[in-house]
Amino acid sequence: MSFLISSGGLIITIGDLLEILFATGNRNKVEEAVQALKPRGITVKHFPFEHNEIRSDSLEEIAREAVGVAYLKCRKPVFVEDSGLFIDSLGGFPGAYSAWTLSKLGLAGILRLLHGVEGRSARFEACVAYHDGTQVSVFKGVCKGAISIEPRGSSGFGYDPIFVPEGRSQTFAENITLKNKLSHRYISLLEFSKSFVSGS
Amino acid sequence: MSFLISSGGLIITIGDLLEILFATGNRNKVEEAVQALKPRGITVKHFPFEHNEIRSDSLEEIAREAVGVAYLKCRKPVFVEDSGLFIDSLGGFPGAYSAWTLSKLGLAGILRLLHGVEGRSARFEACVAYHDGTQVSVFKGVCKGAISIEPRGSSGFGYDPIFVPEGRSQTFAENITLKNKLSHRYISLLEFSKSFVSGS
Numbered sequence: 001m002s003f004l005i006s007s008g009g010l011i012i013t014i015g016d017l018l019e020i021l022f023a024t025g026n027r028n029k030v031e032e033a034v035q036a037l038k039p040r041g042i043t044v045k046h047f048p049f050e051h052n053e054i055r056s057d058s059l060e061e062i063a064r065e066a067v068g069v070a071y072l073k074c075r076k077p078v079f080v081e082d083s084g085l086f087i088d089s090l091g092g093f094p095g096a097y098s099a100w101t102l103s104k105l106g107l108a109g110i111l112r113l114l115h116g117v118e119g120r121s122a123r124f125e126a127c128v129a130y131h132d133g134t135q136v137s138v139f140k141g142v143c144k145g146a147i148s149i150e151p152r153g154s155s156g157f158g159y160d161p162i163f164v165p166e167g168r169s170q171t172f173a174e175n176i177t178l179k180n181k182l183s184h185r186y187i188s189l190l191e192f193s194k195s196f197v198s199g200s
Numbered sequence: 201m202s203f204l205i206s207s208g209g210l211i212i213t214i215g216d217l218l219e220i221l222f223a224t225g226n227r228n229k230v231e232e233a234v235q236a237l238k239p240r241g242i243t244v245k246h247f248p249f250e251h252n253e254i255r256s257d258s259l260e261e262i263a264r265e266a267v268g269v270a271y272l273k274c275r276k277p278v279f280v281e282d283s284g285l286f287i288d289s290l291g292g293f294p295g296a297y298s299a300w301t302l303s304k305l306g307l308a309g310i311l312r313l314l315h316g317v318e319g320r321s322a323r324f325e326a327c328v329a330y331h332d333g334t335q336v337s338v339f340k341g342v343c344k345g346a347i348s349i350e351p352r353g354s355s356g357f358g359y360d361p362i363f364v365p366e367g368r369s370q371t372f373a374e375n376i377t378l379k380n381k382l383s384h385r386y387i388s389l390l391e392f393s394k395s396f397v398s399g400s
Contacts, residue, residue: 055255093304097297100255104293105313112313113305 018042018196020130021078023049023070028157029081029185036186040193047074057096059084060138063129071131079192083126083184085159087147089119098159107151107162120147124163124184128192137195141187155179218242218396220330221278223249223270228357229281229385236386240393247274257296259284260338263329271331279392283326283384285359287347289319298359307351307362320347324363326384328392337395341387355379 022033022044030046037044047070054065063082070078084098090113094101101110114120121144128139144166151161153173160172165182172179180186222233222244230246237244247270254265263282270278284298290313294301301310314320326341344366351361353373360372365382372379380386 053255055253090309091304093301093309095304097300100297101293104291104295109290109293109313112315113309115312115315 019045021045021047021070021074021076023047023051023067023074023078023080025050032180032183032185033081033189035180036189037193040196042193042196047078049073049080053082057092059096059125059127060129060140062096063127064136064138067129067131067136071133077130077132079128079130081126081128081185081188083124085122085124085163087114087120087122089114089117089121102158107159110147110159110162111150114147121145122147122163124159126184126188128188130192130195137192139188139191139195141184141189141191143182143184143187219245221245221247221270221274221276223247223251223267223274223278223280225250232380232383232385233281233389235380236389237393240396242393242396247278249273249280253282257292259296259325259327260329260340262296263327264336264338267329267331267336271333277330277332279328279330281326281328281385281388283324285322285324285363287314287320287322289314289317289321302358307359310347310359310362311350314347321345322347322363324359324384326388328388330392330395337392339388339391339395341384341389341391343382343384343387 018041020042022030024030025048027046030044033044049070051066051069053062056062059082063080066080066082067078070080082096084095086092086095123145124143126141130137130139145164148162148164148171152171153161153175155176156173156179160179163172164170165172165178168178170178172183218241220242222230224230225248227246230244233244249270251266251269253262256262259282263280266282267278267280270280282296284295286292286295322345324343324345328339330337330339345364348362348364348371352371353361355376356373356379360379363372364370365372365378368378370378372383
């Protein structure tokens with residue numbers, strides 16, 4: 001038997017694998033988390049979760065509230081992840097409302113907003129909030145980049161076809177391997193995994 | 201002494217005037233409510249109120265939750281009002297997130313989203329939620345119209361310079377008298393005032 005120590009206490013695991021629930025309604029996010037955390041001995045299980053998030057510009061505030069609700073429902077170690085695309089020339093729009101905005105305007109709407117605008121810099125931000133049964137810990141990831149002129153590629157989801165990470169030429173949707181190594185979500189999950197100290 | 205009966209019970213008033221608190225952080229809204237309700241014997245007092253609304257596409261859901269919180273703070277008959285601009289060709293965007301969207305994109309951003317789009321029909325919706333101490337009642341108002349090609353006029357606030365009510369040619373910001381008689385907010389406040397039955 002091995003164990004991992006989280007910031008909040010001791011978690012006993014069987015066969016070197018720690019199992020943590022990921023509360024989300026987005027299966028794409030689950031897939032990304034599975035890929036990111038498996039090499040680090042953490043098994044991610046999907047906890048289907050639909051929740052009316054609070055209205056806030058802060059991903060951390062949203063994630064902290066959501067994981068509290070998720071924990072009350074599953075009563076097991078659980079994390080949530082909230083992320084957003086922040087476009088500098090639009091004052092950080094769509095930010096914490098990225099998923100909702102995309103559902104209304106589509107990628108075409110975002111591109112129309114940037115039509116003729118010189119500055120296309122943007123960043124993806126992610127915030128993982130983990131509830132270990134006693135306390136909530138938060139882990140952040142940022143990926144800087146720019147908005148492309150038109151959508152390119154078919155991998156990933158959400159804004160991936162129009163986001164080009166800094167120093168690269170392909171969008172996340174054109175190069176999913178790149179996304180899985182550079183993305184805001186990957187970085188926040190990596191930070192999250194580092195919070196566990198393995199022992200035996 | 202006269203009295204007014206609300207749906208939730210009896211409210212004694214002095215000198216034929218009913219005083220109700222309007223919980224909001226928006227002084228423009230207070231001014232509109234004062235003008236709309238004064239002729240109906242209802243005195244509106246501003247109750248300064250900043251609140252993290254819930255995230256929802258439903259104005260009613262948002263208003264019901266907010267008035268519950270407002271009542272807990274003031275412990276007096278109180279109402280809130282939530283409103284939004286719903287643009288048909290944008291799937292109802294910006295809807296319940298109208299104030300936030302305006303703060304990020306400005307009127308120019310909304311117009312850019314509609315650039316080259318034929319359908320410019322839109323509607324303003326308002327929802328008043330009133331807490332009389334025992335229960336919450338809801339009153340709605342809708343004003344149909346269209347988005348103008350460019351901003352016109354300097355009265356009102358928010359989206360008024362780009363909203364032309366149905367059958368008219370001027371924007372709300374060009375003709376504030378028109379707004380005060382036709383607007384979604386006025387209609388919802390009128391419905392609200394009708395819920396009180398005067399007696400003596």
